[in-house]
Amino acid sequence: VSRTSDRSRAVRPRIADVAREAGVSKASVSFAFNQPGRLRPETATRIRGVAEAMGYRPHPVARTHKQQRTMMLGVLTPQELPVVFRNPWFGHLAEGISAVAGAGGYGLAFVSPLGGSLAIATGRAMVDGMVCVGLSHDHPEVEYLRATGIPMVLVDSDHFPAFSSVEVDDEGGARAATEHLLALGHRDVVVVAIQGPTARARAEGSPGGTVTLRRLSGYRAGFAAAGIELGDDHVLSGAASVEGGLSCMRRAWAAGLRPTAALCMADAMAIGALAAARELNLHVPRDLSIVGFDDIDVSRYTEPPLTTVHQPIRRKGEEAARLLLSSLSPEGSPAVEHRQFETRLVVRSSSGPARPNGQEVTRA
Amino acid sequence: VSRTSDRSRAVRPRIADVAREAGVSKASVSFAFNQPGRLRPETATRIRGVAEAMGYRPHPVARTHKQQRTMMLGVLTPQELPVVFRNPWFGHLAEGISAVAGAGGYGLAFVSPLGGSLAIATGRAMVDGMVCVGLSHDHPEVEYLRATGIPMVLVDSDHFPAFSSVEVDDEGGARAATEHLLALGHRDVVVVAIQGPTARARAEGSPGGTVTLRRLSGYRAGFAAAGIELGDDHVLSGAASVEGGLSCMRRAWAAGLRPTAALCMADAMAIGALAAARELNLHVPRDLSIVGFDDIDVSRYTEPPLTTVHQPIRRKGEEAARLLLSSLSPEGSPAVEHRQFETRLVVRSSSGPARPNGQEVTRA
DNA sequence: GTGAAAGCGCTAACAG
C-alpha cells in the first residue's frame, strides 16, 4: 500500500515514524509530549525537535480513544442548527456554556438531528456530556437519549429524574406579562408561540415544547384570573426567530384578528411582530402593544424598546455547564440538582394603554 | 479490574459483549449495524434486538478512529467562544455553515483557544476540516495551523496560498460608508474598530485583524479622497459587541472628542454606540450619525433603524462550508478558490446631515 | 531513564 493518498495529501507522520527517526521507542515520544519529566531533558528536547521537524502531531482521535474521554461537551438541540442559531437567545446561552466549558478545558460540539434523527446524531457525538436544550418528554427519541448513559444536564426541558436541570419561572413570567397587559386595559390579545420541534407540532402548526407549554399556561392563568379566556385561534405558532414572529402576525391579521396586543414567547419573535406592525401601518404601542420574552441584549435598543420578561440567559448556560462539569469530574458532586431562576417583567415602550374598546385602527 | 467504576456509572457494553450474548462474532454485530444486507435478515434482527436489550451502542470514538474520519467540521476562531457568541454576526455565519454542514451529514465543533493557545485547541480538535474565521498572518500560531495539514477554508482572513477563502469587499463597503457621511457634511468622525484578538493588540488597545485593517483602510481612503485625515486618536477599539461599542464611545467622549458621526465596524458595536448616544443625551441622527457594518437581522429594527453596510453573512457561511466539503469529498474539487461577495450601503435612519460646523451639542 | 507490549472498541478485508 502506498503511503501517499490519491488526493496527494501529505501523509501524516505517526508516532512510530518519529520514534524511528529519533532512534527511541514510541513510548519515549509519547512521554516527550505528555510527561516530559520522565525523560532526560535533552532527550525530551531532541524528540520534540524531531517531531516538530517532521510535522508530527498526536492524532486527536487515537489519543481520545485511548484516554476514554473527549474533553468535549455537547450542546444538544432538537431543532436543526440553522434554526437554533437564528435565535439570538441561543447565542446568549452559548456564551454562558462556552465560558465555563472553556475555563474547564472543554471544547464544544453541537449536536442536532442528523438525517432527521437525534438518535443518530447522539450516537455519533464524541462528547463526555451534554447540555440538552428544550427537550420534552414527548420527543420521539427522548427515551433513546435517556438510555445512552451520557451524562446530561437539561435546560428549559421537562424534568427527568436522572438529570439535573436549569430553567426559569416561565409560568410566572408569562403571567406577569399578561397582568401587565390586562392592567393597561387590553382584552383582545394574541399569543405568538414557539412552535414545537416535533414533526407533529410542525404539521399541525401547533405550539409545543416544554417552555412553550409553560408560558402558554402562564398566559392562560393570567387571563383566567380576569375572567377572560384565550381562544385557540388567538394562539399563533412559528419558529423562534424574527421571521417566525413576523409570519405569525401576518397570519393573525389575515385571519381577521385585530388584537390590541401581542404576547410573544421570544424577543426575536417580538421583533418580528414589530416588523409586522410596521407593515400593517400600526403604531406601537398606540395601536398595538407588544410584549416579548427573554430580554436579549438588543431588546432595549429596538424601536420602540421592548417590554419583555427578563431571564438570566447567560447564567443559565453557565449553571448548566457547571452542573455538567461537576458530574463529570471524579471529585464533583454526582447529585442531581434542579435550579430555577426568577423572571421579571421589564417594562419599556412597546406596551401601552389599549386603544378604546372596539375602535378599529384606521390604516394610514 | 472491576468492571464497575467507583462513580457506579453503568458500564457500557462493548461489541464483544453483544457478540457473546447473541452467540455470534463481533463482525456480525458490526454488520448488523453497518451492513445489515450481509447478514441473514433474521440474524441481523436478532442481533440488533440483543444489542438494544443490552443498551449497546457503537462507541463513537472507536468507530471514528477506525474510520479515519470524524464527520465533524470545526469552526475555528482566534477569540474565545464567549466573545464570539456575543456578536450576532457570528450567529448568522453559523447559520450558514451549519445549514450546509448538516445537509452533508457533518456535525459542528467549535475550536477556540484552549488555555490561551489555538495550537492546543487545534491539536485536540477531532474534525475533518475547519472553517477559520478572522485569521490573520500576524497571529502567533498561524504557522502551526497551516502546518497541521487539516483542510481549511478561510473566512474574513488574510490570504494563504494553500487555502480557499470567502470574504466580502470590506474596503469598498467601508469607503461607501465614509462617502455617505461625507456627503452629509460630516467632517469630524470617529471610527469604532474591532480590536484584534492578539495579546499585543489587546494590550495596546489597538485595532487589529484582517477585516479591521481592510475596513480601516476603506474609511481612510474615503476621507483621504476628501482631503481629510483620520487621526489615530479618532480610532477607538473594542470587542465586536454591544458592550464593546458602548465602551468605545464612552472613551471617545471622555477623551474630549465631539464628533458628529461614528463609523462602526460591526452592527453590534453600532448598537452600543446608539446606547452611548442615549447615555450622553445625544439624538441620533441629529446630534450624532451612526453607521454600522454587517446588516445583521436586528439592525433594521433598532431605534433608529441602522444605516449600515450590508454583507451576505449567511451566504458566506454556506459558501465556506461548501468549499470545505468539496475539498473533503474524494470527487470534490481540491482546487483553492477565492470568493468575494459584494457589500452595499443600506441607508436607514441612524445617519443624517451633520450639525452645523463647530456647534457643540447642548446637553439637555 | 527507556522500551516492550497490552490494550482502547470498532470495522472490513479476507477466508472459509
Place this chain on the structure above:
DNA sequence: CTGTTAGCGCTTTCAC
C-alpha cells in the same frame, strides 16, 4: 452467509 484477524494511533503500566 458468517467468522477470524489485522489493524487504526496512541498511552501507560510494567519490566529492564
